[in-house]
Amino acid sequence: MLQYLIRRVLWACVLFVVITMVAYVIFFIIPVNPAQLACGQRATLVVRRRTRKRTSGWTAPVYEQYGRFLWRLVGHQ
Numbered sequence: 001m002l003q004y005l006i007r008r009v010l011w012a013c014v015l016f017v018v019i020t021m022v023a024y025v026i027f028f029i030i031p032v033n034p035a036q037l038a039c040g041q042r043a044t045l046v047v048r049r050r051t052r053k054r055t056s057g058w059t060a061p062v063y064e065q066y067g068r069f070l071w072r073l074v075g076h077q
Contacts, residue, residue, distance in 0.1 A: 024069050028062065 036043070039051050053059060060068075 020070060020073060021066070024066050028065075 036048055039048050043051075
């Protein structure tokens with residue numbers, strides 16, 4: 001009985017990671033520039049670059065962004 005429970009919990013963890021990774025990839029693939037959305041349509045390239053650098057996480061590597069995504073998902077701000 002304990003083996004069954006342990007196996008189910010491990011599969012639940014794997015499933016959680018796979019589902020969150022798929023959801024993250026879907027949002028990551030969507031061709032939207034967050035800096036463009038924050039600045040507006042008429043913003044210059046310099047302003048968009050400055051906004052992108054200032055805003056947390058947009059220039060970080062993908063694995064780091066995914067880690068933050070998971071961290072925020074489980075309720076830690």
